[in-house]
Amino acid sequence: GAYARRAERVVRSVCPFCGVGCAVDLHVRGGRLERVDGAPGPANDGRLCVKGRFGMDYVHHPQRLTTPLIRRPDAPKDPSLLAPGPDGRPDPAALWAQFRPATWEEALDAAAAGLARVRDAARAQGLRGRAVPVAGFGSAKGSNEEAYLFQKLLRSAFGTHNVDHCTRLCHASSVAALMEGIGSGAVSNPVRDCAHADLIVLIGANPAQNHPVAASWIKNAVRRGARLVLADPRRTELARHAWRTLAFKPGTDVALLNALLHVIVTEGLVDEAFVAQRVHPGDLEALRAHLQAFSPEAMAPVCGIDAATLREVARAYATAPAAMIFWGMGVSQHAHGTDNARALIALALLTGQIGRPGTGLHPLRGQNNVQGASDAGLIPMVLPDYRRVADPLARAAAEAAWGLPPGALPDEPGLTVVEILDAAHEGRIHAMLIQGENPAMSDPDVAHARAALARLEHLVVIDIFLTETAALADVVLPATAWPEKTGSVTNTDRLVQLGRPALAPPGQARADAWILEQLARRLGLDWHYGIDPLGGAPEPGSGIGRVFDEMAGLMPALAGLTWARLLRVGAITHPVAGPDDPGRPIVFTEGFPTADGRARLVPARLTAPAEPPDADYPYVLITGRQLEHWHTGAMTRRSAVLDALEPAPHVSLHPALLARLGLRAGQPVRLRTRRGSVTVATRADEAVPDGAAFLPFAYAEAAANLLTIAALDPVAKIAEVKHCAVAIEPVAAA
Ligand code: SF4
Numbered sequence: 001g002a003y004a005r006r007a008e009r010v011v012r013s014v015c016p017f018c019g020v021g022c023a024v025d026l027h028v029r030g031g032r033l034e035r036v037d038g039a040p041g042p043a044n045d046g047r048l049c050v051k052g053r054f055g056m057d058y059v060h061h062p063q064r065l066t067t068p069l070i071r072r073p074d075a076p077k078d079p080s081l082l083a084p085g086p087d088g089r090p091d092p093a094a095l096w097a098q099f100r101p102a103t104w105e106e107a108l109d110a111a112a113a114g115l116a117r118v119r120d121a122a123r124a125q126g127l128r129g130r131a132v133p134v135a136g137f138g139s140a141k142g143s144n145e146e147a148y149l150f151q152k153l154l155r156s157a158f159g160t161h162n163v164d165h166c167t168r169l170c171h172a173s174s175v176a177a178l179m180e181g182i183g184s185g186a187v188s189n190p191v192r193d194c195a196h197a198d199l200i201v202l203i204g205a206n207p208a209q210n211h212p213v214a215a216s217w218i219k220n221a222v223r224r225g226a227r228l229v230l231a232d233p234r235r236t237e238l239a240r241h242a243w244r245t246l247a248f249k250p251g252t253d254v255a256l257l258n259a260l261l262h263v264i265v266t267e268g269l270v271d272e273a274f275v276a277q278r279v280h281p282g283d284l285e286a287l288r289a290h291l292q293a294f295s296p297e298a299m300a301p302v303c304g305i306d307a308a309t310l311r312e313v314a315r316a317y318a319t320a321p322a323a324m325i326f327w328g329m330g331v332s333q334h335a336h337g338t339d340n341a342r343a344l345i346a347l348a349l350l351t352g353q354i355g356r357p358g359t360g361l362h363p364l365r366g367q368n369n370v371q372g373a374s375d376a377g378l379i380p381m382v383l384p385d386y387r388r389v390a391d392p393l394a395r396a397a398a399e400a401a402w403g404l405p406p407g408a409l410p411d412e413p414g415l416t417v418v419e420i421l422d423a424a425h426e427g428r429i430h431a432m433l434i435q436g437e438n439p440a441m442s443d444p445d446v447a448h449a450r451a452a453l454a455r456l457e458h459l460v461v462i463d464i465f466l467t468e469t470a471a472l473a474d475v476v477l478p479a480t481a482w483p484e485k486t487g488s489v490t491n492t493d494r495l496v497q498l499g500r501p502a503l504a505p506p507g508q509a510r511a512d513a514w515i516l517e518q519l520a521r522r523l524g525l526d527w528h529y530g531i532d533p534l535g536g537a538p539e540p541g542s543g544i545g546r547v548f549d550e551m552a553g554l555m556p557a558l559a560g561l562t563w564a565r566l567l568r569v570g571a572i573t574h575p576v577a578g579p580d581d582p583g584r585p586i587v588f589t590e591g592f593p594t595a596d597g598r599a600r601l602v603p604a605r606l607t608a609p610a611e612p613p614d615a616d617y618p619y620v621l622i623t624g625r626q627l628e629h630w631h632t633g634a635m636t637r638r639s640a641v642l643d644a645l646e647p648a649p650h651v652s653l654h655p656a657l658l659a660r661l662g663l664r665a666g667q668p669v670r671l672r673t674r675r676g677s678v679t680v681a682t683r684a685d686e687a688v689p690d691g692a693a694f695l696p697f698a699y700a701e702a703a704a705n706l707l708t709i710a711a712l713d714p715v716a717k718i719a720e721v722k723h724c725a726v727a728i729e730p731v732a733a734a
Contacts, residue, residue: 008028013482014497014498016483017051017055018211022038022047023571024036028502033057033059036048043191043493043495049213050645051627051636057641058638063465065465068475069099069473082471088648090471112519117431118133118134118430118457128160129160129412130161130162130410130415133423133428134160135429135433136164137165138164138373139437142485142512143489143544146435146513146516147369148376148377148547152402154433157525160414161414162415164417165374165417165437166366167378168416168417169719171370173718174327174331174363175363176341176715181342181345181349182354182361182600184588188359188361188362189361189586190493191214191218195217197322200324201317202229203344204231204232204331204340205364206234206236209626210624212627219238227316229242229244229246229316230244239687249302249689250689254606255303256305257347259295259298262291263296263314263315271351274352278591278599280596287601294606317347318351320353322358322359323358325361329366329624331344334609334720339604340604345601349599355590362492368491371491375557380416383397383409389412389413390412395411418710418719421439425452430457431457434469435479436464438469439469441633443705444705445705445710447676453472459473460477462479462512463478468700477515478508479512480535486511486536486538486542487548488566493573495572495573496566496572497571498571500538510533511534511535513543529543538567542563544563545567557575557576559575560579561576610711612725613691617726619727620725620726625698626646626698628642628645629646631698632700633698636698637699649701650683651681652687653692662730663730671726674709676707678703695707709724
């Protein structure tokens with residue numbers, strides 16, 4: 001029919017799910033996304049996983065927000081509306097009934113007025129910096145330009161650095177350790193550089209599920225002859241390809257890694273020339289002294305890996321011509337996450353396994369734009385390009401670029417994600433702006449987080465669905481999905497790519513950057529980028545282009561990149577020093593970006609998990625992701641194919657534990673921790689250690705974060721969502 005005859009358009013963009021950053025061709029006909037193909041981008045060379053290929057139909061889901069919403073005066077904020085209803089999921093009708101549709105003018109005025117009211121009251125009291133009772137969570141799922149505008153808005157309009165995003169729950173500890181050790185939070189080598197590695201260490205990451213195309217490059221490297229060392233309490237899918245699998249006890253990463261370091265410093269495996277040239281003098285001796293207590297023989301009973309294997313792996317890593325380390329949330333999401341990453345950095349530095357092809361350190365970034373959002377300054381301690389807020393020159397540069405009077409930006413860091421919600425709970429944060437994040441699902445001890453959000457005097461949420469967080473808002477502003485956006489995005493490799501819009505936003509949904517500009521003006525800021533409310537084409541001189549150029553002007557890493565150049569090349573890896581610099585996929589080849597060019601070795605302390613199992617809560621709860629679903633499920637649970645593949649939550653237990661509990665796989669259990677309980681079906685999985693339970697966090701009907709603990713890493717303030725004590729109780733089937 002006529003529909004079939006309508007011309008198909010193909011638009012080159014980027015996958016919106018994980019940090020691999022696969023290039024995609026979006027096939028559009030009659031305003032609908034028909035098909036997604038892999039495109040020949042630097043990260044994926046045409047490859048895609050199930051999410052990229054089949055998961056993007058969420059953009060057409062009937063629950064998309066298509067009009068601004070304002071809370072009805074007779075609808076109090078009630079977190080209990082988020083509890084599972086009779087069919088297992090929260091009742092969407094009850095969530096929607098709290099709001100009435102509004103015009104854009106009305107909604108933007110209401111959104112800004114509530115924020116301004118709180119700000120002005122704080123100013124009258126003389127509050128400044130982190131004491132300002134306003135905070136914002138920006139998004140790692142939007143564009144770089146949106147992240148940049150978001151942090152600029154919070155900082156300029158409210159005079160506070162209380163602005164953060166989900167990196168806090170993800171790789172904050174990795175970034176803290178990397179900044180401290182080598183002066184940069186970015187990866188040293190791209191994923192595909194594993195093609196040049198002789199040995200690959202993969203620890204606390206499950207790329208076959210969470211970064212599938214990255215896993216395919218690792219499998220290719222193994223097929224070519226590289227040896228894979230897989231270190232993870234779970235025997236994940238890549239164990240089939242591993243040369244050695246180190247299934248260590250949950251939470252004992254530091255014991256394992258310090259044992260490897262002990263072997264390196266006691267068996268003459270240190271690359272003395274590299275350390276003499278590239279590492280701070282005296283650090284090796286201090287580390288050597290610290291490591292005395294960590295012999296493989298002493299650590300074997302702690303981590304559960306025998307001493308001979310620890311010695312063998314340490315020797316293989318140190319003597320490989322080129323060895324590369326990848327890590328994920330299993331390393332970072334602990335109260336000792338920074339120490340875990342410190343030990344990994346020390347491994348690379350002691351052996352000179354950094355600064356060359358096939359070597360280096362690669363924390364696999366989760367969200368599609370967590371690297372870019374962090375680069376853009378969506379972090380309470382730093383301005384764009386990781387320039388510390390305490391640095392007067394960095395503040396002066398931002399104030400000048402943003403048209404603020406000198407001294408407008410405070411010199412103390414703002415509050416972090418968990419600290420902000422704690423402050424809201426205690427009545428010290430009164431208003432929040434949240435764009436594209438879902439803390440009512442993603443935060444540790446989420447009952448506490450939901451109560452904190454409900455307590456806010458004013459909450460404005462910018463999103464594409466009525467998420468669990470939006471359901472607690474005063475004003476909800478309907479925004480754009482990634483295939484509707486114009487903007488740049490930076491993947492785990494530091495690869496900056498151009499996202500082009502393939503679809504028009506539905507109904508009255510508007511470009512996120514336009515929404516931020518409208519709010520900024522209503523908050524008294526002189527913003528005139530001229531951003532197209534519908535996103536607009538990626539053209540030179542466009543509003544988004546003006547934002548990009550202003551951002552790049554504040555970022556040494558993007559010094560050689562302009563919007564016009566990005567439009568021409570489509571993809572380039574930062575740092576880009578000048579207009580002719582082709583970008584730098586491998587960094588730290590000569591020195592490190594520290595004051596003296598040298599790296600620091602920082603001893604990693606062995607600390608017990610915050611909440612070890614005990615008689616009342618005898619098992620370990622591990623939370624994480626799964627192949628078919630993305631994070632809190634806002635997108636993938638609204639994708640027909642993905643939701644059909646994994647329609648319901650389940651907890652994975654070792655068959656031996658199932659047997660001891662007297663259960664067959666499929667029968668339900670109640671998981672109970674000191675914070676809450678959920679009821680969920682069981683699944684038998686030999687990959688999960690006996691004595692542990694693995695629960696994905698994508699499901700509102702069994703929200704894993706009702707159970708998790710908000711114990712924080714003291715350095716990075718990341719929460720220990722990978723480890724808490726849980727009781728498992730059989731329940732009668734419904
Ligand atoms: Fe998208 Fe990541 Fe899958 Fe690539 S690997 S298609 S970026 S989800």
